[in-house]
Ligand code: SF4
């Protein structure tokens with residue numbers, strides 16, 4: 001099912017990240033997703049997240065489909081030129097995938113194969129245009145596709161915490177013009193700042209899903225503040241988490257996330273949860289947030 | 292020797308848009324040899340611009356536009372003239388265009404595509420500045436090369452990885468798109484960035500067989 005249908009139904013949409021393993025045993029990943037079946041509208045299957053080599057998004061998406069879980073295939077520009085990307089988009093359609101999330105992708109130097117050639121033949125805006133073109137029956141060179149063209153719901157990302165914000169918004173507008181129908185954001189910890197962002201993009205009239213990353217520890221929060229672009233965890237949250245004993249950390253962390261979701265709920269059209277190994281806690285957080 | 296080829300006149304005129312007073316700045320180095328800079332190229336393009344109703348405020352020739360210091364000294368004499376012009380059309384390789392945009396706060400437009408940096412490099416450290424993509428985008432970015440200054444050579448704006456104006460790849464290196472954004476804002480051309488730029492044509496990086504047949508090419512590469 002195309003994710004856009006959920007938004008049209010007026011539903012507060014919930015997606016969750018699903019990272020394929022480094023190795024071919026898929027059982028553990030699938031068993032972690034299973035309990036989320038009734039809570040999550042779709043799973044973002046990452047495309048070699050953080051430039052770390054692992055099982056691909058396309059095959060994993062199909063495995064999800066086989067289990068009747070809705071996948072969103074993430075597609076980055078890092079590893080394939082326009083021939084590879086367009087071909088994989090067609091393959092995705094053949095395998096019944098309905099949702100694509102198009103991103104630039106991290107640079108290879110961020111991952112475990114820093115020696116790799118960075119491709120970036122296309123950027124995220126151009127990739128969206130290319131997919132839109134395929135949906136209209138033409139490839140990037142203007143050649144006709146045989147038979148019925150593929151159909152997808154196209155998503156993109158935006159970073160509401162970026163400074164300055166203006167270039168992000170201009171790029172967001174370009175993504176919409178190129179075909180993006182919904183947006184997922186980088187993790188949000190400052191509700192006020194996010195509210196200001198939402199005000200600025202109100203005229204764009206596209207569904208926006210706020211990103212949620214569980215704060216597993218004060219150290220992780222500090223690490224993200226120093227190293228992850230556009231993420232800022234305010235000191236109050238770090239102190240709140242640091243203020244409880246280790247045995248209460250998980251509980252506190254989930255409570256913080258649930259509170260953020262509750263506060264964000266009225267500002268946007270959905271949340272995108274990047275659980276980073278805490279899949280088992282997603283249900284609890286959603287229950288705490290009354291979703 | 293750097294090889295450049297004229298952009299089609301229609302493309303140059305399109306990039307000038309409604310600008311009326313144009314300062315022509317030619318390079319008398321490699322571009323002269325390629326007939327994209329130099330005296331002759333300057334007068335050809337001057338005639339074309341005038342035919343299109345433009346007012347050419349100056350035709351200035353600098354020996355090596357890729358020498359930033361030389362450009363700054365030479366243009367210092369033209370300050371008044373430059374102030375009154377809408378933009379500068381630069382007849383040189385991508386390094387020259389970037390040198391000009393670095394020393395004057397005016398809109399710059401490249402008149403040529405740089406297709407090969409074979410042989411002697413430009414004088415302002417240059418393979419770091421121009422990768423001879425064959426389809427110069429400096430017009431769109433306000434004179435800062437998106438191919439070399441962005442670690443991913445992105446054409447439509449920053450990725451989500453820039454932090455405090457630095458690139459995700461190297462926290463010591465400025466994010467190219469941050470620089471481009473600031474530059475476009477400064478010269479009042481943010482609307483450039485709002486246009487979607489289509490994917491690069493990598494086949495333009497291959498020097499054409501005509502170019503490869505020239506004696507320059509033979510001697511230099
Ligand atoms: S865009 Fe950059 S790489 Fe391409 S010709 Fe211009 S300066 Fe050179």
Ligand code: SF4
Pocket residue numbers: 440441442443444445448449450451452453454457458459460465466467468469
């Ligand atoms: S951080 Fe800036 S320079 Fe680095 S890859 Fe992203 S857009 Fe390009």
